[in-house]
Amino acid sequence: MTVATSRLQEVYGNVIAALRQLVRDQRLTEDELHAAAEFLNRVGAAGEFPLLFDITLAVTSVDVTKGAAGGTPANILGPYYLPGVPWRADGKLYVKPLGEGAELLTVSGRVTEAQDGSPVADAELDVWQADEHGVYDFSDAYHLRGKVKTDAEGRYRFETIVPAPYEIPKEGPTGELMRLLGRHHFRPAHIHMIVRVGGEERLVTQVFPAGGAYLDSDVAEAVKESLVVPMQPSAMREGRRAYTMEFDIALPPARVPQAADLARH
Numbered sequence: 001m002t003v004a005t006s007r008l009q010e011v012y013g014n015v016i017a018a019l020r021q022l023v024r025d026q027r028l029t030e031d032e033l034h035a036a037a038e039f040l041n042r043v044g045a046a047g048e049f050p051l052l053f054d055i056t057l058a059v060t061s062v063d064v065t066k067g068a069a070g071g072t073p074a075n076i077l078g079p080y081y082l083p084g085v086p087w088r089a090d091g092k093l094y095v096k097p098l099g100e101g102a103e104l105l106t107v108s109g110r111v112t113e114a115q116d117g118s119p120v121a122d123a124e125l126d127v128w129q130a131d132e133h134g135v136y137d138f139s140d141a142y143h144l145r146g147k148v149k150t151d152a153e154g155r156y157r158f159e160t161i162v163p164a165p166y167e168i169p170k171e172g173p174t175g176e177l178m179r180l181l182g183r184h185h186f187r188p189a190h191i192h193m194i195v196r197v198g199g200e201e202r203l204v205t206q207v208f209p210a211g212g213a214y215l216d217s218d219v220a221e222a223v224k225e226s227l228v229v230p231m232q233p234s235a236m237r238e239g240r241r242a243y244t245m246e247f248d249i250a251l252p253p254a255r256v257p258q259a260a261d262l263a264r265h
């Protein structure tokens with residue numbers, strides 16, 4: 001992403017003004033600034049700035065840029081989205097052998113326009129999640145990742161496994177910071193999705209199985225009540241416990257280009 005010079009100048013000026021105010025308010029010493037700089041160098045060396053920004057600032061950005069859109073609340077993309085995942089014609093997101101403890105989960109629902117409740121046919125759901133140990137797959141199998149489409153009534157369905165809570169890396173500087181703060185390192189279990197219609201991104205969100213651990217203390221502070229959805233037990237399948245989850249999605253209106261946007265081009 002490129003940033004226009006005017007936007008950079010404005011944001012830079014405000015960042016420095018806000019940080020100077022913090023230095024005043026906290027009466028930060030040079031020693032403390034140097035300690036912070038040393039910490040941030042370690043964050044960068046470990047490649048953890050995306051993670052640190054995602055767990056500290058991203059939810060605020062989502063709330064302020066997308067919070068008023070209406071419909072199903074948006075949520076953060078997070079650091080583990082991969083583009084170019086395959087379509088899952090059979091709806092199955094699991095393509096590697098499942099661990100012994102993995103439990104099956106069928107997620108289904110309807111995609112509608114928030115404005116008038118009309119069903120959205122041919123919407124594309126791009127889904128990704130961690131496995132039963134909280135691990136995301138980054139192989140070219142795209143295990144527990146995939147795209148499914150809504151039918152003519154706006155219905156979708158995919159077959160996956162129950163995700164476990166995700167633990168951010170504990171060995172790195174971000175993990176160390178959480179430890180020093182007396183905080184745990186977990187996100188509650190969640191399933192990410194991007195909904196696109198006609199190639200246009202309409203919603204980025206996450207759904208959280210109800211009753212799981214850390215819903216009240218997400219390290220990324222990104223739990224929203226209407227995104228917490230109960231799982232219903234269903235008959236065992238493939239020798240495993242199985243659940244269903246109904247998650248209806250109301251899309252915020254497509255963004256209409258404003259005169260100001262057009263003027264920029």
Ligand code: MBD
Binds near residue numbers: 077080168222
């Ligand atoms: C995740 O899986 C995630 O969704 C976010 C927001 C941050 C770290 C890990």
Ligand code: FE
Binds near residue numbers: 078080166190192
């Ligand atoms: Fe995640």
